[in-house]
Amino acid sequence: MEKKVLVAFATTHGATQEVAEEVAAVLRDHGYEVEVQPARAVKSLAGCGAVVLGASLYMMHMHKDAARFLSRHKRAFNEGLPFAIFAGGPFDKADAAVWAEVRKRLDGDLANYPWLKPISTLVIGGKFDPTGLRFPWNLLPALKQMSSSDLRDWQAIRAWAGSLAEQMATGPLDLPTTIA
Ligand SMILES: Cc1cc2nc3c(=O)[nH]c(=O)nc-3n(C[C@H](O)[C@H](O)[C@H](O)COP(=O)(O)O)c2cc1C
Numbered sequence: 001m002e003k004k005v006l007v008a009f010a011t012t013h014g015a016t017q018e019v020a021e022e023v024a025a026v027l028r029d030h031g032y033e034v035e036v037q038p039a040r041a042v043k044s045l046a047g048c049g050a051v052v053l054g055a056s057l058y059m060m061h062m063h064k065d066a067a068r069f070l071s072r073h074k075r076a077f078n079e080g081l082p083f084a085i086f087a088g089g090p091f092d093k094a095d096a097a098v099w100a101e102v103r104k105r106l107d108g109d110l111a112n113y114p115w116l117k118p119i120s121t122l123v124i125g126g127k128f129d130p131t132g133l134r135f136p137w138n139l140l141p142a143l144k145q146m147s148s149s150d151l152r153d154w155q156a157i158r159a160w161a162g163s164l165a166e167q168m169a170t171g172p173l174d175l176p177t178t179i180a
Contacts (some may be wrong), residue, residue, distance in 0.1 A: 001047030005032045005168070008039040009064035010055045014136055015127035015150075019157055020054040026161035027052075032168070039069035039180065049083040050168055055128070057087055060105045072111045078115040084164055086108070086157070088124035091149050099123060119167055122160045125151025 002120075005027055009020035024034040051073075055066035066087075070077070077083055086145060087106050090098050103123050110116060127150040130143060137143055 003033075005034045005050045006033060006055065007036045007052045007053065008042050008050045008069060008071065009036070010039045010053070010063035012056060012063065012137075013127070013129070013132060014126055015058040015152065016054045016063075016088075018051075018127075019088075019124060019152060021052070021170055022154065022157055023086070023161040023164075026158050027079065027165050030162070030165035032165065034145065039063075040065040040125065041160050042069065042073075045073050045076040045081060048076075048081065050084075051077075052164065053083070053085045055087040057079070057089055057106070060102075060110045062087060062106070063159060066111065066140065067112075068114065074113070077113070077117075080117075082168065083118050084120040084122075085115060085118050086122040086160065089126040089151070091126035091128040091151050092146070094125070094151060096172070120156075120160070120164060124157060125153060127152055155169070 005024075007024045007027070009016045011017045011104045018037050025034045027034045029054050032159060039053065039055075053069060055062040055067060057063070061067075088102070090102055106121070110118070110121070123179065129148045131148070133143060
């Protein structure tokens with residue numbers, strides 16, 4: 001079976017899906033066959049040559065769909081299926097200390113899955129829109145009073161996806177591309 005790259009995403013408000021689509025577009029530009037799926041909908045990783053997971057962060061932890069995805073597919077990752085993750089993230093200010101703390105917490109979450117050996121981990125900025133908050137966050141008046149913001153750095157995200165494409169091409173991955 002021809003192997004593809006799966007870009008799975010765990011989102012509540014849609015920002016992580018938009019990043020997943022951008023990562024997928026860059027990988028496709030490099031010639032890979034790519035499928036983008038909500039993490040919770042992925043039942044099997046059969047036919048995947050590599051996985052990129054996008055996880056939004058809530059209350060300093062990965063979205064539950066991302067955590068469940070990692071547990072559900074333990075066997076495939078244990079067998080060495082190449083894996084990369086982007087997660088985020090901070091949206092109110094580009095403060096280095098905040099980003100370092102987010103990275104530390106993310107690494108702490110990932111340590112719960114010792115079978116995972118990410119080829120790359122990226123912390124991204126987040127997007128916040130007080131008018132589009134979903135339950136239960138829309139019940140919190142303090143959140144509704146915050147300003148909207150978007151700290152997703154598309155240039156950095158595209159550069160990261162490009163570096164993944166190169167690692168996949170030069171690493172020990174047997175990934176067919178659509179480029180002859
Ligand atoms: C209630 C709430 C809690 C959040 N907690 C965190 C957090 O602990 N760490 C973090 O980096 N980002 C946090 N964020 C920011 C989100 O991760 C960010 O908005 C992200 O882009 C949302 O992704 P999504 O739209 O894919 O769900 C929080 C956002 C909300 C609304």
